[in-house]
């Protein structure tokens with residue numbers, strides 16, 4: 001241990017973990033005595049605000065994600081699954097390797113940053129684990145895009161019409177009227193309607209889009225006037241809004257709702273709930289609502305040298321309420337943690353995290369959106385344009401920005417791509433001599 005470098009271990013390559021690593025990389029560029037190690041399940045950083053654009057074929061599948069290695073050249077990256085954290089022994093168990101080579105490593109650390117995010121929760125509702133699609137990661141967006149295209153293909157067949165399956169195949173139900181749900185449904189509605197001309201047996205009236213939301217108004221994070229604007233716009237397009245309603249369960253036939261109705265569908269998208277990362281429950285420290293309770297300097301008070309941020313941390317604001325779990329908070333927390341890790345390492349004052357939400361924006365399809373920035377409200381095309389401009393600026397790396405701009409530009413000229421993203425390899429034959 002004596003000749004080992006001081007190790008800063010970051011768990012999670014999402015908004016929080018990545019921005020902590022970026023800042024540390026910059027500040028410790030010439031440090032010979034410190035190594036920064038980032039462990040994450042995927043080898044890329046997902047820009048979640050644009051995931052619905054992948055699901056709806058607005059941008060290419062990989063254009064909203066960035067390889068961690070291209071962002072963090074001076075950080076040791078380890079792709080693996082964090083299986084256990086031992087705060088007393090100051091070690092983290094990380095599993096990796098495929099097939100028989102699957103094994104685990106114990107990584108020790110001097111300072112630890114926990115940024116493992118949250119996990120989709122189906123709250124034990126019957127059938128959801130089998131039949132619902134989450135919308136949280138790149139793989140989810142790709143799976144959703146594939147599902148919608150597969151359903152359009154099948155719905156277009158005569159068998160679907162004669163078998164009476166067409167309407168279930170052409171129905172999309174999204175559960176959750178927050179940002180992710182509204183943006184996903186708005187984008188899928190555009191995608192499906194614009195694709196209809198390639199499916200001659202399907203009419204616009206065959207498509208059914210439903211948003212199920214337990215609250216009285218959609219987009220509750222925004223000013224109610226913006227929520228009302230979005231609701232009216234979606235309703236005017238024929239999107240059904242089931243407000244004050246919950247999903248009770250799902251089956252191969254459809255979705256059961258709390259109002260006693262069942263909507264026949266093959267596509268249920270679940271954006272109605274997340275829960276803190278399951279690993280957090282194993283940690284012997286204080287929690288609030290399952291999230292790690294940290295102080296304003298983002299430290300776990302009982303465990304010196306351990307920090308937490310983003311969706312997996314409960315961070316008190318100056319009024320003692322938790323900061324919301326958003327990307328704009330997580331990335332700024334990452335920078336504060338990096339400064340505090342350095343203050344601990346090199347000496348200096350640690351700083352408290354303090355941030356007021358600058359703005360919130362959502363697209364609702366048809367080149368319209370809603371936005372609230374510095375207390376000002378925007379809606380319609382202007383809000384959509386602001387959404388695109390602001391998120392494009394925030395998407396990391398010039399290469400990906402350019403690719404997204406090209407996708408958006410080509411989208412003005414060409415119709416949406418209907419190719420299913422195939423992951424299965426081609427069929428092969430086993431027998432017979434050549």
Ligand SMILES: Cc1cc2nc3c(=O)[nH]c(=O)nc-3n(C[C@H](O)[C@H](O)[C@H](O)COP(=O)(O)OP(=O)(O)OC[C@H]3O[C@@H](n4cnc5c(N)ncnc54)[C@H](O)[C@@H]3O)c2cc1C
Nearest residue numbers: 012013014015016041048049082117310311325326327328
């Ligand atoms: C569809 C969608 C749209 C959103 N839109 C917006 C938006 O417009 N604006 C906004 O501010 N916020 C938005 N958010 C919220 C935002 O994405 C989160 O608040 C933010 O990502 C939280 O950052 P984080 O670092 O805490 O977690 P995450 O970004 O989720 O990162 C967690 C990381 O931990 C890794 N990980 C998890 N478990 C393990 C494990 N066991 N082993 C190894 N690695 C692991 C994951 O792979 C991931 O890299 C959106 C979220 C979603 C799902």
